């Protein structure tokens with residue numbers, strides 16, 4: 031049974047967390063999924079050294095606490111770098127060990143179609159948000175940056191629950207946003223080896239490693255990057271945004287349930303004490 035915290039700013043203990051992105055933004059996650067064994071316990075924000083956190087929903091899943099946040103914690107008037115630090119500071123205090131995320135991305139590889147699913151195995155960070163960390167304590171090794179064990183769970187869950195949907199591994203290229211990329215930028219990313227482009231995998235993946243947690247995500251192709259095939263339509267983007275929310279939400283819940291208490295991945299060992307102190 032999950033304990034409800036009454037004291038101000040006392041962060042509940044949880045081993046599991048989910049960061050929502052654009053694919054689940056249109057629903058109230060997890061309540062709108064109406065799944066058995068899932069109960070929302072609390073919704074609150076916390077004071078952090080990086081400002082007030084976004085609202086954190088605490089829910090109970092078969093007796094275990096899970097923390098979740100909408101749309102990467104991005105909100106008006108808060109820098110995206112600060113939003114990420116607030117979230118991961120809360121996760122660190124809560125003792126989170128496993129983080130699943132979802133988001134929408136643009137297709138760069140011509141093999142990818144709208145509504146295909148991507149489980150990234152690597153990334154190229156072209157964002158300018160470099161100095162985003164919680165402390166100076168660690169050297170972070172970005173070998174296998176997306177947890178192979180969590181990624182495997184996401185792939186298996188997709189194959190089981192969405193057998194007709196194409197699921198691919200991919201290199202996720204991160205840009206700063208908030209705008210999308212130009213045709214020339216997309217051609218550059220293609221040459222660099224990026225398969226999809228989006229704005230949310232970094233700095234989250236660094237912060238997850240910094241707190242010693244495993245991190246993996248599922249991303250929905252919501253448009254084609256500029257110059258890749260015919261121009262995409264805003265209507266299509268909007269339809270995908272609203273129509274896929276429950277599907278992605280259910281994949282997330284089913285995957286969270288499959289995460290084992292003892293894992294064999296080496297994610298937590300890829301964080302070393304800094305040599306610069």
Ligand SMILES: [Zn+2]
Nearest residue numbers: 177244295297
């Ligand atoms: Zn791992």
